[in-house]
Amino acid sequence: MNTFANNKPVIQLRDLVKTYQTGEVEVKAVRGVTLDIQRGDLVAIMGASGSGKSTLMNTLGCLDQPTGGNYLLDDIAVSRLNRKELAKLRNKKIGFVFQSFNLLARTSALENVELPMFYSHPLIPLRERRQRAVQTLEEVGLGDRLSHHPSQLSGGQQQCIAIARALVNRPELVLADEPTGNIDTRTSIEIMGLFQDLNDNGITIVMITHELDIAAYCKRIVVMRDGLVISDTRNENRRFARQEIATLYQAEQKAKLA
Ligand SMILES: Nc1ncnc2c1ncn2[C@@H]1O[C@H](COP(=O)(O)OP(=O)(O)OP(=O)(O)O)[C@@H](O)[C@H]1O
Ligand SMILES: [Mg+2]
Numbered sequence: 001m002n003t004f005a006n007n008k009p010v011i012q013l014r015d016l017v018k019t020y021q022t023g024e025v026e027v028k029a030v031r032g033v034t035l036d037i038q039r040g041d042l043v044a045i046m047g048a049s050g051s052g053k054s055t056l057m058n059t060l061g062c063l064d065q066p067t068g069g070n071y072l073l074d075d076i077a078v079s080r081l082n083r084k085e086l087a088k089l090r091n092k093k094i095g096f097v098f099q100s101f102n103l104l105a106r107t108s109a110l111e112n113v114e115l116p117m118f119y120s121h122p123l124i125p126l127r128e129r130r131q132r133a134v135q136t137l138e139e140v141g142l143g144d145r146l147s148h149h150p151s152q153l154s155g156g157q158q159q160c161i162a163i164a165r166a167l168v169n170r171p172e173l174v175l176a177d178e179p180t181g182n183i184d185t186r187t188s189i190e191i192m193g194l195f196q197d198l199n200d201n202g203i204t205i206v207m208i209t210h211e212l213d214i215a216a217y218c219k220r221i222v223v224m225r226d227g228l229v230i231s232d233t234r235n236e237n238r239r240f241a242r243q244e245i246a247t248l249y250q251a252e253q254k255a256k257l258a
Helices: 053-060 083-093 109-119 126-139 155-167 185-200 241-257
Strands: 011-022 025-037 042-047 068-073 094-098 173-177 204-208 220-225 228-234
Touching: 011 053, 025 053, 025 068, 025 228, 042 053, 042 185, 053 068, 053 173, 053 204, 083 094, 083 109, 094 155, 109 126, 109 155, 126 155, 155 173, 155 185, 173 185, 185 204, 185 241
Parallel strands: 042 204, 042 220, 094 173, 173 204
Antiparallel strands: 011 025, 011 068, 220 228
């Protein structure tokens, strides 16, 4: 299952630059970022609005090419790839989760999760696609919501479907842009529990968040300002979501009995 061939960092950025040119206006969104991310890390990217977090993440995710510097993903020089090769690499190695879930509205949970497998090479047979989608939905705790459409589910459940969709191709790297941005605190802790479980199983996760409380569940916190990394620290006092959920649950049960 391990598609990453060696123990070099999954992500190696060297002096990465991304400049947007819109008419006469030039915006230097990322101005020279050098960063390594090791396999098995769980990284929070923080920073004020407009500091370049999403731009950096879109580059990490091969959705966008940098305008300067180098990016090696699993030792592959991303800037040398054409669009088709980029799409293939992305589909094979990366799962994406977005703040607004980005699910297809009039489509069941199951079909939403099956979707990325249509783009796999070689094509996965229908039966296996279905089996894998069901299994992945069960893994995120939604095995009993297969036929529900997004509008029939809570925000937290919709995000779990989006996470299942990100995982169904068995990526080594999950990139999440404010995955808990539209979700209440309790459900956010559950989402972080899911991310911590995935990370314990070896998946590398990079997530953007505005909330310190959420970054606290990550192993490493990178802060950006004006297109640069201004701080990069290991989180020595990591929070553990599963423990907190169990404690919350016990307290609720106690309150019910009282
Ligand atoms: N497609 C684009 N075309 C032109 N400029 C862009 C584009 N995307 C982002 N920018 C600009 O690049 C800068 C960084 O934007 P980015 O979306 O990366 O910030 P962010 O840190 O993710 O902010 P937020 O926390 O609000 O999501 C901003 O000044 C933004 O206006
Ligand atoms: Mg953003």
